[in-house]
Amino acid sequence: MAELLAVRDLRVDFATDRGPAQVLDGINVEVGAGEVVGLVGESGCGKTTLARAILGILPEGAARIRGGAVHFKGRDLLHENPAVVNDRVRGRAITFIPQDPFTSFSPVFPVETQIMDLMKWKSPRAAEGARPAALGGRYPRERYRADREAVLDTLRAVQIPEPARALRRLPHEFSGGQRQRLMIAMALLPRPDLIIADEPTTALDVTIQAQILKLLRALVKERGVSVLFTTHDLGTAHEICDRVVVMYAGQEMEAAPTDAFFGRPAHPYTRRLLASVPGPGGELRDIPGEVPSLVAPPAGCRFHPRCDHATPECRELRPAPRMLAREHGVRCHHPVES
């Protein structure tokens, strides 16, 4: 299957007071065309770093890519001309939905300015390779009108009431949920192939999280857009994803279609995660132990210190990916077969 996006063996270090932390350690993730893939993991497992690495916006001083590749439509984004990537890939083929809608808009410009600035440079009707003449650059009247129509249509699609009036407002006049809908609209307008959504509902009220997620899924399925969607909440993944990938300490542990993932989890960590969701009686079952330090991570499989089934092999050798079934991959020396 020709994947749209294939992250291969990506290694990213972050500089810390105690030395480089190996935040991503040879991770592999694939997203196919028209697929919604959920990337699940606890806080600090590296999901956001992965999202930013794919987009190419890691913090310059602090983060370093040690190796690996990010293949998108056949080309390695890490080794392409950065200017070309900025112009053609970011904001066009790959768009972004950030975690915090409250601070992701500039507070001093009306929503219209910000969306139309985006359309000026990233509209599907815009020519590629236009030279960004700082604040200048021509925005032909025809195209402006067409773009604006598209914006209004998309705003209606994300259920923003009275789009024309809404555009003139400032971001802080919208609720969190509405702002995230605006973000979804802005992610769809350039007609991308892939949307990277970094915990898009974490900052929202629980009551509207489901709404937003369903809306997102409906819209992307309609348009055939792929989504790579990070979250720490298993329930969210179950809601809208076609496939789920679980991460732990900078490595992926298991990847499977949603029903297989929730029905027949193979990796001990996955099983623990699913078990730790509060049971019907309200009991909580924790996973004993702590997330490992990334500065001096454990050798071999990073989960082995907390794993019941760990053997000497697990302590020394990092498991290679193994396919248990079609599209169900796991990295474990002793996956649980069911």
Added chain:
Amino acid sequence: MTAAWFVLTRLARDRSALIGLVLIALLVVCAVLAPVLSTHPDDVFELHPAERLQAPSGAHWLGTDRMGSDMYSRLLFGARITIVIGLIAVGASLAIGVPIGLVAGYYHGWLSDALMRVSDIFLAVPQVVLAIAIAQTLGPSLPNVILALSVTYWPWFARVVYAETRALQKEIFVESTAALGASPWRLTVLHVLPNIASPIIVRASIGMGFTILTAAALGFLGLGPPPPTPEWGRTIAESREFLPDAWWYAMAPGLAIFLTVMGFNLLGDGLRDVLDPRLRRRRTIRDG
């Protein structure tokens, strides 16, 4: 006093703060050891008209002024004046401003408002202008300059202390101590003062720089200690009619002022960065 040690070691890592410290140390050395370091210590009072306006040479390292006195020696003694003015003026401002700020911050009624309004009035007019007005009224002399500067600088201390006291009042620990029945003044002294020490120290250091500049301006305008006192600002004023030939006459005292004020500013910035990273963000131009 591990807190002081902590501050000192952090400060030592900041190169510009160290430069500031060195410059200030230089100033102090010059002032204290003026009689020893100067080549012509009597030139502060004696005149040698025959030797007037000589360029820098082996005999007179920084040349001579219009009275034939050695510039280098006069500069050294001028350092004494500078330090005295700075220390006393800032000290007095502190002594006036801090209590006022404390009282205004602690109480919440009309007293507090009134005190802050008064302080705003003094802040409404630029310090230079008010100092000029006062000094002119009182006549040119060293004590009058110090008085004028003290009277115009205290609001800066009051404002800082007021803001911090109010902020601290909201902190839980102050409320709980009050709940335990400590008397208000005991509360203030034991709990509030240590916390406001940092901003006060920073303000004092920066205040030294500003005060010295204002004092020099007053001296320049003829409102400072009268001749033959070798005050730096006045020396610059004297030099004007002999330019461009006697360039050293204007340049030397100006450089002295520059290095001194720079020293205090650098130290103040360094202290601010070390003592309270939070303060680093909220700088405004009014940080005079």
Added chain:
Amino acid sequence: MRLLALALHRLLWFAPTLLGLLVVTFVISRVIPADPVALVAGETATPAQVEALRRDLGFDRPLVVQFVDYVGRLVRGDMGTSLYTRRPIVEDLVARLPATIELTVVAMLVSIAVGIPLGVLSALWRNSLLDHALRVVTVSGLAIASFWLGIMLQLLFAMRLGWTPLNGRLAGFPPRPLTGFYLLDAALSWDWPTFGTALAHLALPAATLAFPALATLVRFTRAGVLDVMQSNFVLYERAMGLPRPLIVWKYILRSALTSTVTQIGLLFGILLAGAVVTEAVFDWPGIGTYAVNSIIRSDYNAVMGFTVWAGAIFVVVNLVVDVAHTLVDPRERTT
């Protein structure tokens, strides 16, 4: 609507603050000196002359009466008469106002036009050669005595190099008095030679005045930009591949400036203060030299008049700044 409320609130505030200022200056002028009249009369005056002068000036009346009288006259726009020029002080001040304002405005424009872009570049190219060079400039900017800087500039550019005139506002005939601002008047009258002369005379004083302001602006713009660069909306714009110049010069700068605008207003106030000393150095015929000369001549009323005027200006500037801040930060407007 909120704007109006704010403006009114500030104006209401204007009166007590000004009154307080008046009390302070009045006290200073009448109460502190042992005998203000004697000071004015001079050392050679006989006691009889001093008494005559006292009655003349109304200083023999009770203090409170004097104060009320002073305030009353002030409200009617009468600041008293200059003991030196024998003209109403208000007239003296008004005549000299354009010179000071022209100097201050030019200095402010220069410091903004140069300072803000340099601050942005300094933040973008952090720790580069430019950044370090600017750091030296900004630190010096606040440590140099203005009057000394002026003298040094005169020494170099006027005396040694002869590139600019030494002092004064103009040599030769002033342009047609339309606004009182020589640059504007010359330009409006198409009198370009005079425009050139006026500009040449402005060069050094404006540079002297602008230097500390410029230093401060670079510093705060740099800090503001560095701060805003960490924002989430900048991250979003980068993630969506918006062109870098757009992100920097439109979005980052605009947010960084929200706080700087307040400071530009304060800057204006500080420039006015610096103008006093700078005018003295360059013999600039503005309000600053008037104040300084009044000091030298012990022209009390004039100095007090100047202080009151300066205070009033500051209160007004603060008002304008508050209003401007509300305008610039839209969040304040609608909440």
